[in-house]
Amino acid sequence: MRFEITREYIDELRIKIEEKNQKDALSLIVNLYPADIAEIYNELNIDEAKFLYLLLDKEKASDVLIELEEDDRERFLKVLPSDLIAKQFINEMDSDDAADIIGELPEKKQEEVLSHIEDFSLAGDIVDLLNYDENSAGGLMAKELIAVNENWSLLYSLKEMRKQAEKIDELFYVYVVNDDNILNGTLSLKRLLLAQSAKLISEIVNYKVISVKTDTSSEEVANIMKKYDLVALPVLDGIGRLVGRITIDDVIDVIKEEAEKDYQMISGISEDVEPNDSVFLLTRARLPWLLIGMIGGIFGAEAMSNYKNDLAENASLALFIPLIAAMAGNVGVQSSSIVVQGLANQTIYLGSTFKKVMKEIAVALSNGLICSSLIFIYNLIFSDSFALTLTVSISLFIVILFASTFGTFVPMALNRLKIDPAVATGPFITTVNDIIGLIIYLTIGRILFGIF
């Protein structure tokens, strides 16, 4: 029932395309869902993709276009003339998808495409939507929705709803407005189904409705829909008039992007890249953090050069440099990522930063005690230098304590300063913890090798 792309399938399709066999090529894709066809497009070159596109009916072709990866879509639209884009695709789309796609075009082409849209009210909706920030409720919403007046009878409303429903793909809620288009409530389809047809709208409306403003951030929209388990969310303008609605499928993308952004930060990648992107893009996304790491390494070398004599006299001290650095880095990443995830999930509730840091210190104390005891026992057995044994365990304990505290404190401070705390999770925290950890280690080493 579901479709899976195979190498054989793609090969067969390519042969049909090469033969310019429209009938057979179409029969291979005609029963697939748009999302499946979009996946196939990733395996084809631009000419093959274009050939297939012209075989699809307008509605399916636009659905496929929406499902394509942004890069693929851009490449594809670049080779198409503006009037074809308007007539073949945009006319068939919901306003939110249409605005997203037009928003991706260069400015000159945007105007051209808009001028070729036949449905004047759709063109107006798109222009309205393009004004909103991409990362706000206004940027996520579609204008198409079903609204009824609270003073209407249910019977009249049903007639109106039938008219309005022709314009929209899916229907989850009916919005209830007053004469000024102010949102007053919702009608779930279940209520509609259960209601006796004699009643007035005002008798079955649910007046308790969660809504957002056009300028609510998309992150907050996602949090609200997730928290209250909503599949659709009405969007209001500054004075409470209903201007659009956001559906859950758009918000799932936001949720995924948020998670990916944090993941990229912690892995030291500064742009949204995929394994299929170009070598240039992949290099550019990775270089910034590598350079930061390298500059950190240079600072580390400078700091350590003060201990060059100690290292020359006691070369065994150098052997544990990687262990200390790695532990400092790992502990720092652990601590900062717990904070970042807690902030993202909003599981860090009220309560002072101080309390959180104290708890982190307690965790660090126990982890530090366990790790440094183990390395103490190891070195006691295998190392012939008691000074080294003592230096490694004591400094490991202090380094774990410091790195945890620092790793907890920095993202919390960034969050207070309204900076994305995820910045603190990647190579930055590792690098700083590395350097400070090594200074701690070598200082303790100098003292203890002086004593023993």
Place this chain on the structure above:
Amino acid sequence: MRFEITREYIDELRIKIEEKNQKDALSLIVNLYPADIAEIYNELNIDEAKFLYLLLDKEKASDVLIELEEDDRERFLKVLPSDLIAKQFINEMDSDDAADIIGELPEKKQEEVLSHIEDFSLAGDIVDLLNYDENSAGGLMAKELIAVNENWSLLYSLKEMRKQAEKIDELFYVYVVNDDNILNGTLSLKRLLLAQSAKLISEIVNYKVISVKTDTSSEEVANIMKKYDLVALPVLDGIGRLVGRITIDDVIDVIKEEAEKDYQMISGISEDVEPNDSVFLLTRARLPWLLIGMIGGIFGAEAMSNYKNDLAENASLALFIPLIAAMAGNVGVQSSSIVVQGLANQTIYLGSTFKKVMKEIAVALSNGLICSSLIFIYNLIFSDSFALTLTVSISLFIVILFASTFGTFVPMALNRLKIDPAVATGPFITTVNDIIGLIIYLTIGRILFGIF
């Protein structure tokens, strides 16, 4: 319109609870959504929470229970007798929520609670659902749904749907089955609204329907719903009979958990923890990776001890150990995380592992060239040892090349072996790259210091 917890609000509520002022306490929470009340519970102790609970009506109380964090719920249910749990909460729930909550109880209490459920068919549904794996479609689905027979008239169906709708919270699709309860299609509510009441179901049904089996993994369920933008997904048994449906809100949790799992792996945390968890839990979640990092560090020290004389003779060699180790780690994490994210998003399509590794090598070549040139220039200016200058740049280049290849190859290989590739992103890949990177560095150092 929306609610935000403040310290003042909580203080006021606590005072009312302390005064045993039921009326005022209830008035503070009665207009809130269950998800908001659940958030308030996180700020209260168990006695305060219990006091509030008994003020709520049954339906709201069970909704709040569903919204609580798992730990809080467990603690709360522990102090309640089984018959109260059944009568106060479970009776009011959908089968999927009821099964989830009963599944969290100790086995003995499960049986007790089940025996106290008044609605025999709900008890049966719960027992059925408890048999499915938590991480499968069967474990996610609810039994409550609206289904009509394809041979019914629309009018008769509407009557039947009204009866069935009383049992469910939200309604998105009506499922169409044949006499054997085999799923044949769906009816969107939009179609129902647009249909003339005279027609037969078979005339307006959409026969193209995406479904899953009870044993489909929850990860695949999430991918399907995301890919095809579904808000509800029917679940079939082995022979195609309709047994339940999954709604998007349950799947959002799965999507979030998947993302969190990968995030935890890369940050070296081995259990699902939150900043509010106990010190013991937080310690336990972090210790395993720290120990692996430490064992790696010990191996590193052993490997480096072969170069102890080189380090003693040329102590400046030790200064760049942290830089080489950090770069090896960072590059490895970058490479592996791009692969892991690509696999999770299914943006790694067909095409051989070989091609991906070749591309990664190209990226590594350019990053390696840039970084090692820069460090070469730096050392040329600031270092008085040409041997060191050459050693650091050449080995940095080789280390970046190796760490990228290794970081790409390992998660791809794990994925082939059906092991979660995210295992390769955390401290594991960093540690291995650290050790191998340092051996490369010190070996090249020994050679070059021998020559110059």
